[in-house]
Amino acid sequence: MSMVDFLFYVFATLSVGGGLLMVLSRHPVPAALFMIVSLVGVAALFVLLEAFFLAILQVLVYAGAVMVLFLFIIMLLDVGPQGGKAARIKLFSLVSGILLVGMLVVVLVELSQAPDTSVVDPSTSWPELAEEATANEYNLTFSPSSKSFGFGLLAKYMLPLQVSGFLLLAAMVGVIILSKKFSNTDPEEG
Amino acid sequence: METVTPQHFLILASLLFAVGFLGVVIRRNILLVLMSLELMLNGINVALVAFSRSGANMDGSLFVFFIMTVAAAEVSLGLALLVAFYKKRKSIFSEGMSLLGN
Numbered sequence: 001m002s003m004v005d006f007l008f009y010v011f012a013t014l015s016v017g018g019g020l021l022m023v024l025s026r027h028p029v030p031a032a033l034f035m036i037v038s039l040v041g042v043a044a045l046f047v048l049l050e051a052f053f054l055a056i057l058q059v060l061v062y063a064g065a066v067m068v069l070f071l072f073i074i075m076l077l078d079v080g081p082q083g084g085k086a087a088r089i090k091l092f093s094l095v096s097g098i099l100l101v102g103m104l105v106v107v108l109v110e111l112s113q114a115p116d117t118s119v120v121d122p123s124t125s126w127p128e129l130a131e132e133a134t135a136n137e138y139n140l141t142f143s144p145s146s147k148s149f150g151f152g153l154l155a156k157y158m159l160p161l162q163v164s165g166f167l168l169l170a171a172m173v174g175v176i177i178l179s180k181k182f183s184n185t186d187p188e189e190g
Numbered sequence: 191m192e193t194v195t196p197q198h199f200l201i202l203a204s205l206l207f208a209v210g211f212l213g214v215v216i217r218r219n220i221l222l223v224l225m226s227l228e229l230m231l232n233g234i235n236v237a238l239v240a241f242s243r244s245g246a247n248m249d250g251s252l253f254v255f256f257i258m259t260v261a262a263a264e265v266s267l268g269l270a271l272l273v274a275f276y277k278k279r280k281s282i283f284s285e286g287m288s289l290l291g292n
Contacts, residue, residue, distance in 0.1 A: 001193075008194045012202045019206060019229045023213035028221050035225050042206075042232050049199070049243045051251055054235075061258050066228065066265050073269045074221060077276050089216050097215035101208045108204035126196070127246045140248030152248045153255065164259040171263035178270040 008048055015041030028074045032067055039063045050129070053146040199240035206233030218283045220275075224268050231261045 018038030025031045039062045046055035129143060140152045153161050206229060213226025235254045242250025272282060279286045 005194050008198065012198075015232075016202065016205050016209060019209040019213075022229070023209055023217065023222070023226060028219060031222055031225060035228070038206075038229065039232065042236060045199070045202070045236060046239055048194075049239050051239050051243065051254075054239060054251060054254055057255070057258060058235075061262060062228070062232075066262060069265060069269060070221065070225060073272065077273065077282055090218075093216045093218075097212050100215055101212045104211060105204065105208050108208070109201070126244060129246065140252075142242055142246045142248050142251065148248060149251065149255075152252045156249075157252055157256075160256060164256055167263050168259060171267050175266050175270040178267075178274050 004048060008045070011041045011044040011048070013041075014038070015045065029071070032070050032074060035070070036063050036067050039067070050142075050144040052144050053149050196240045196244040200237055203233045203237035203240065206230075206236060208233075218285060220268075220272050220282050220284055223284065224265060224272075228261060228265065231257055 015038045018034045018036075018041060022031045022034040022038060025034060039058065043055045043058040043063070046052075046058060140148070140156060210226045210229030210231075210233060213229065214223055217223050217226065235257055238250040238254050238257070242248065242254075275287070276282055
């Protein structure tokens with residue numbers, strides 16, 4: 001077993017195990033910490049796939065910004081002692097959830113073993129990466145450098161990049177409006 | 191990489207997706223539901239990067255970038271909605287969200 005295989009199994013266990021502990025933990029704070037473990041495991045898997053820029057982005061955006069936001073909201077909304085009783089999982093929802101997830105896993109495993117009609121055979125080994133990425137505007141070859149990432153974003157995906165920037169702006173405006181206190185517009189509002 | 195094939199990564203991605211789906215179905219705390227949604231999106235990201243690497247094509251990795259953007263926007267809006275919901279109902283559990291059903 002080579003080093004890369006060993007690291008794959010370590011980080012796969014870390015990400016799936018962290019996710020499972022997150023789903024099953026009773027209190028939100030340990031859940032958020034297990035989620036961080038899972039996200040860092042996924043970032044390490046990105047490193048194994050030689051997507052270094054995405055790994056850095058994963059740690060910065062998910063494990064940094066998003067989970068800090070989650071922890072901040074958890075501390076803001078201190079649900080108090082009634083949180084413990086309501087946080088318990090109902091037996092019915094547990095059974096139905098496990099049934100649904102079992103069906104999902106069966107479908108996905110069946111799909112992954114279906115006869116292969118695609119160009120790329122997933123059970124073969126990885127292609128060798130070219131030393132210098134030979135990319136033009138419509139054919140982007142994979143390369144670990146963040147330079148080719150930026151080229152792809154700004155050449156082929158210029159319009160989606162701007163749309164996603166506009167999406168972030170719209171989300172920011174929405175969050176500000178949602179958390180703003182409007183005085184005497186709605187008597188029910190606190 | 192010798193014996194870890196793209197198929198291993200795809201099975202791992204489907205496991206991550208399934209675990210996130212389990213969380214969405216069984217949890218009643220909306221914070222945990224949002225976190226499980228993030229886990230599902232992470233499973234998708236792993237599959238996309240594995241396909242991108244095995245096909246030697248950059249497009250999948252670029253899609254991961256856009257998925258991360260949308261996930262960040264989704265989380266910020268979801269948490270703002272959760273805070274607004276908590277202000278009205280003093281609860282963060284999904285059984286309180288039944289106003290349309292009554």
